[in-house]
Amino acid sequence: xxxxxxxxxxxxxxxxxxxxxxxxxxxxxxxxxxxxxxxxxxxxxxxxxxxxxxxxxxxxxxxxxxxxxxxxxxxxxxxxxxxxxxxxxxxxxxxxxxxxxxxxxxxxxxxxxxxxxxxxxxxxxxxxxxxxxxxxxxxxxxxxxxxxxxxxxxxxxxxxxxxxxxxxxxxxxxxxxxxxxxxxxxxxxxxxxxxxxxxxxxxxxxxxxxxxxxxxxxxxxxxxxxxxxxxxxxxxxxxxxxxxxxxxxxxxxxxxxxxxxxxxxxxxxxxxxxxxxxxxxxxxxxxxxxxxxxxxxxxxxxxxxxxxxxxxxxxxxxxxxxxxxxxxxxxxxxxxxxxxxxxxxxxxxxxxxxxxxxxxxx
Numbered sequence: 293x294x295x296x297x298x299x300x301x302x303x304x305x306x307x308x309x310x311x312x313x314x315x316x317x318x319x320x321x322x323x324x325x326x327x328x329x330x331x332x333x334x335x336x337x338x339x340x341x342x343x344x345x346x347x348x349x350x351x352x353x354x355x356x357x358x359x360x361x362x363x364x365x366x367x368x369x370x371x372x373x374x375x376x377x378x379x380x381x382x383x384x385x386x387x388x389x390x391x392x393x394x395x396x397x398x399x400x401x402x403x404x405x406x407x408x409x410x411x412x413x414x415x416x417x418x419x420x421x422x423x424x425x426x427x428x429x430x431x432x433x434x435x436x437x438x439x440x441x442x443x444x445x446x447x448x449x450x451x452x453x454x455x456x457x458x459x460x461x462x463x464x465x466x467x468x469x470x471x472x473x474x475x476x477x478x479x480x481x482x483x484x485x486x487x488x489x490x491x492x493x494x495x496x497x498x499x500x501x502x503x504x505x506x507x508x509x510x511x512x513x514x515x516x517x518x519x520x521x522x523x524x525x526x527x528x529x530x531x532x533x534x535x536x537x538x539x540x541x542x543x544x545x546x547x548x549x550x551x552x553x554x555x556x557x558x559x560x561x562x563x564x565x566x567x568x569x570x571x572x573x574x575x576x577x578x579x580x581x582x583x584x585x586x587x588x589x590x591x592x593x594x595x596x597x598x599x600x601x602x603x604x605x606x607x608x609x610x611x612x613x614x615x616x617x618x619x620x621x622x623x624x625x626x627x628x629x630x631x632x633x634x635x636x637x638x639x640x641x642x643x644x645x646x647x648x649x650x651x652x653x654x
Contacts, residue, residue, distance in 0.1 A: 411445075417460070438474060449464045458498060462500055534546040538579075602636050610636065
C-alpha cells in the first residue's frame with residue numbers, strides 16, 4: 293500500500309536550486325517507521341537525515357514534470373563513480389516509491405537495464421541494495437513486469453537473494469513475487485534457481501524476510517515443478533517449525549504454502565518425515581478458525597490415498613478435535629472435518645493393529 297507523504301511539524305522548509313530549477317517550502321516525513329510492507333514497495337527507510345534536501349527535491353519533482361530529472365538519473369547510473377550511481381539509484385527508487393505514474397516514466401527512460409547490470413555485478417552492498425529496491429518499486433507497475441523479466445532481471449534478483457544484505461534479500465523476494473504474477477515467469481524463476489535461497493530466507497531470515505519468502509514461495513509453488521524443487525530444497529523443516537510456533541505469527545502463511553506442497557507425493561512424504569502430523573493435529577485442536585480449516589484440509593489431502601497416514605493421524609488423537617470442529621467450525625471446516633473423520637473410520641483394523649491403546653471411536 294502506497295504511503296502518503298506527511299509533513300511533520302519539526303521539519304523546516306528550505307529553498308534551493310537544482311538543474312536550473314528553484315524549489316522552496318519542501319518538506320517530507322523523515323520517520324523511517326513509515327517504511328512499506330507486504331511486498332508493495334521498499335520498506336528499508338534507511339535514508340539519512342543528511343540527504344533530506346535531496347529527498348525533498350525528489351518529491352517535488354515527482355509532483356511536477358520530472359522527465360529531465362529522470363533522464364539525468366538514468367545517465368548517472370552509467371557513471372564511473374559509485375557514489376553517483378548510489379545517489380541515482382536512491383533517487384530513482386524514491387521516485388518510483390512515491391508516484392506510481394513515475395514507474396512507467398522511469399522504465400521508458402531506460403533505467404531497467406543499468407539497474408539490472410549493477411545488481412549483477414556490483415560488490416558495493418548499499419548500491420546493490422538500492423538497485424534491487426528500485427527494481428522492486430518499478431515491478432509494482434503491471435506494464436513493467438514483462439519488460440523487467442525480458443531484460444534479464446530474474447538471475448540477478450536470485451543472486452541478490454544469495455549474497456545481498458538482509459533488506460536486499462527481502463526486496464529481491466518481493467520483486468520475484470511481482471514478476472511471478474506473469475504465469476510464464478513462475479517456471480523461469482524456479483528453473484533459474486530461486487527456490488533454494490527463498491527456502492533459506494524462510495528458515496533463517498528475520499520476521500519480514502520469512503514473510504516475504506513465504507509469500508513468494510506460495511506464488512511460485514502453484515506450479516508443480518516448483519513444488520518438487522521446494523521439497524528437495526528442504527522447505528518442510530522450516531514450515532513445520534513455523535507452524536508449531538504460535539508466537540511466530542507465521543502459522544497461517546506456512547500452512548498455506550504447505551497446503552500446496554501436499555498435493556504432490558514428495559511433499560506428503562516430507563511432511564510426515566519432518567513430524568508434521570502432530571503439529572497439524574494440534575492446530576486443529578487449538579488454532580484459530582482459519583488455521584483449523586487450513587490444517588484439516590491438509591490432513592484430508594494427506595489421508596485420501598494412504599491408510600498408513602490415516603493410522604498415524606488417528607494415533608495422534610485427531611478424532612476428538614475433528615468431531616468438535618465438525619460441530620462448531622466454519623461451514624468449510626465442518627465439511628472437511630466430516631470428510632476426514634470418514635476417512636479415519638475406514639482403516640479400523642489397521643489402526644487397532646498399530647496401537648491397541650488408541651481410542652478411535654467417534
